[in-house]
Amino acid sequence: MYLDARKRPFFSDSTPACSLRGQWVSFCLVDETGVGATYGGLSYTVRDSAGREYKGRLNEEGFAKLKDIYSGPVVLVFDDLYSGTEQPYRRLMMRPTYQLPITELQFRAEQTRFASVDGRRIEANPAQHQPNRFYQVEVRDLVRHVAHLPPTTPRVHSPKRHALKMLADLGFGPPQPSLVGIVLFPNKHTVLEVRPLRALRPILSTEDGFCALNLYQLALFAALSYCDFGQAPAEKPLDEVRFPLDPSVGNLFAEQLSVYHEAWRIDPKQSHRFYPIYEDIPYSQRFEILPFDPVLYPQNRPERNEEQEHPARLHFFDDEKFGTDTQAFITHHDEVILISVRGTVSRADALRDADAHQVAFEGGVGKAHDGFYQAYRALRNFVLQYLDQFHTGQRIVMCGHSLGGAIALLLAEGLRRTPDAHYNILLYTYGAPRAADSEFTAGASSLVHHRIVNHNDPVPSVPAPWMNTTAKLWIPGAITLFSNPLPGGLLFAAGLVRVGGNPYRHHGEQYHFMPITLPDGSHSSVLWKPGCESLQEAGCNRALQLQGDMPDRDNVLRQLFQADQHFMTTSYIPAAWATLRRWQQTLESEGSLVTQREFELLDRAFEDMREQLRTKRRELALRRPANDRSHEPTDALNAEIDRLHTSRERLASLRWRRLQARDVYGNHASSAHLQASLKRWFRHRENREPAQFTSVPPPSHDEQVRVQTLDIDSVV
Template sequence: MNELPNSEEPNSLECPLKKQWVSFCFVDEFAEASSYAGLEYSLRDSQNQSYQGVLDNDGFALIEDVYCGPMLLTLCSIAKTYPDPWYEQLSIRENYPLPLTNLQIAAEQSPIGPRRTEESLTYLAEERAAQEGARFYRVEVSDLVEATKHLPDPDDTWGPRPSAGLKQAAGAAADQPGIALEPNQHHVFEVKALRAYSPIFSTSPEFSALNAYQLAVMCKLSYAPFSIQREGTDPSHPPPYLKAGSIGNVLREQLACQIKPTLFDTANFHLLNEEVPYSKRFEVVPYDPVRYPIQSERFTPEDEHFLHDDETDTQAFITHNDKIILISVRGSASFDDWLRDFDARQVPIKNGTGNAHRGFHDAYLVAQEFTEDYLARFYTNGQTIIVCGHSLGGSIALLLADWIKRLHYAPKVILYTYGAPRAGDRAFVESAKSLVHHRIVNNNDLVPSRLCSRYLDGRGVENSGSRTGYATGLTRASDQGNQSAAGWPGQSARRSISPPWRAVLLYATQTRWR
């Protein structure tokens, strides 16, 4: 392939000449290049010579006078400016700082492109490459940067991909990150949009039917394992999380990878999602023991996001994005949980006011320690903390939400509970009046209305004076009245169908007040 100087000397050396060229263009899924204009690139040729440059306003670069043979292209420049403060926070945070590149941020700003069918790939960039007579390839950010553990796993359906065989022929550069280019060719690279789906939640303190449904699904998800079912003190597992319906699978393998999940634990549901930049999804932290030393001690993302306490059989998960920290606490799922439900002796609430059901309080202490560690790592000013729980999990969530509300930095807290028994006595209820608590129950459910009531304030106080709506879907109650019900501070709602993760709709015409 090399062009050699003319020589008839038998011992003359063959020296490659720099007479080749290569060009390339980066576009998004709409075949537009503006997102990638101005990005720095690095090209290394077959003789290990390096060429640095910047993509022009059309995302294009032409490099001439390179050695013949395969070349390796990377776009690894680390970001120094950011489109908003959240990206900077991710790059400098004390725990799990992310090596954000300019390419990653650019790929996050461009939305998912059109497809002819749901199962097909994009087509606009491929059409553009055909018009330009270019080699066409689909690439991901992880193909072009050095640090990849914080990025989605490679998408095997995204192709055609640059040739792995050509890269192996790239000489000294073959073992480095990047994609291989052919000499004397123009290339069009379509970068997969680095986007994710994120469940939509309202951060308003007012009752939201959307939240009531979405959080009911999150409560159902809390009954699932994070990866695979663990027994006793079994260790956690690193990603990927391939068990369908598991928490890790929903958060990391589906929502983060532009897949809309439909299986939550063992039940089929649909969430209302929005498309967001990948860095603004509900995060599962990266697994990279080399970069994050804490993970070299068998500490996995499951340990960070999932509470599995063998002693109290308490289970919960936490995740967050730029606006919300979401906490979901599991309800009764074992014989030990039911024993805890009936362990109703009153004990003083640690770091709180009044007394609480001892079984709930013991589980709350475990959840409090887990939550405190997570908030210390990931809470930033302005995030709303949304807490939810079903049955036993709702009572734990109530105690937990009240504690969070009292933290010195006074975070905004919203609580939704489903079929939750009373958790505290009248002193606790009075102290927690300011907590935004939307309580959802089945009208005929004895657990929230009767369980433990005789123990918590001595008289089994009911919802005296409350103005509660009853409907075939989900109704809301006024902010008044229910605050006086033992163990049920804050706002309250009742629903007439069970379990709480059935489809939730709110129709004003269905509601009657009394």
């Protein structure tokens, strides 16, 4: 009888596969330490060669055994959706759009931990020597819908994917094209080591107060905004998308942090490694790049043509096609929505920078720089559409460098004034020019904005308060000036000089990087709040510049030779890193923010500046006509000298100031994960520099010679 059964055809109308029974199969799910308790009670489905399904649950040790199954391999899947009550998971599964098919297996895998500190697979799992077969698997190997899951990582003991395809070709297991599950072979025990579903998430404080953590972390994200999104294919994807370009926004969030890789590259030509401080979190709590799955989400289907949604369209704004060339990215998790806006790169950006004509800020008060305002208007709807779908009360953290900082300011104020939205916004900008007039600045006083300025960065000095630049006038005026001086000069002046209205004014609380050359020749900086116009002008002393209502251009031209002070990877990021390290060491040692030697160096610079102001006051007094009783110029200089004295006192106070943990880490100061995150960060050699005299990491030769666009505002 047994031989007769073996002689039957492998396929027939009534028997799609071998009809022999009596086989068995057993399997066990374990974590990377060989323990299966995490997966105890998990529901599974097995489909044998005859197409019969067996459903059951793993025992408390993650083990199951099936007996008397049909001959041949079987396919194992864990496709039951999560049915628990934890709200972060329920919200992701029930949100209005892009509901995630989170399975019970995914939830369990997110509760496990890596055996190695860096998330790499190990070769010493205690369960490896128990079974007939041992596979290293990922959740995506065992569930049907995988677009929301991370890509696979390298492994030594891979499951037999070719066997799964062969069974599918023969009509066993799940129907094609869904090659779902793991093939188990009969009369053998198989152990499946499930890779933990953990991700890395850059830590951001959501408190209003300034902290060194956000200073550094958001400087990195402001620089990342200059990168492409990196999606392939970039347009009209069919069934899946990838993010192979490194660095890129999509690659960092979707293919590096999602697989627990400590990414550090945020600039294609970057050589020095600046690692963000990461926290280890369950995969579902990462900064999300939305899934692309035309089967689950109709809005992803290619037949929608121009209305097709995909990650690049949802997370990345690039307005190059429509003239403003504004670029930004947005992503989120359950506590933070992050928005970063790019600075000047293209000719369109430069022309927008130059268009400093003031226009009314719609929906608010005051007037804004026309070029920045047009970029804000282009970006606004993109951001609002994202917030409408994914804002559930998170803190909106925004950042931008240069032009991007100006646009981010207008966007932040526009969002803050959105009726009935109640957006809670925190803004950090780096080297941003003035974006609006004094009325706008006063009206936006409740917006939390920390404005970072590097010493001798020329861009924050523009547009000058006296400017109301209209590019349509000053550009042809500058050209005509050489061929027909009188009309050309008048046209040029009409394009630059503000006639009536309110002056441009900076918004936000300024933090200033004061440079220091240490005794060994290395460079460092001290971050502080000067409260002094001479320093707020980024080293371009307004009192020394003004001749009537026009500036002395020689000072601005001199600044252009220090234009490297404006760029992120060679200036702002190294200074932010040095500040974080200095503040960390000060907190640990209970020391002061400024050493006596550093104070002496800076105090000497203050005295030099004060002497320049006094000299200027004497020159003005000598040039004043005998019958001129006006004290306005000298009054302004006297006031500036007084403010400089106040600034010196502020600097002196840094010698005695004692930091609190919240000054350094914000609301993460008391969190349970902070020490583990710092331990991971300090494992990297680059972050273990001596801290009290923490030097700004020097740029590499390639970074020094790079040609980078400077905002045209700095030269008009």
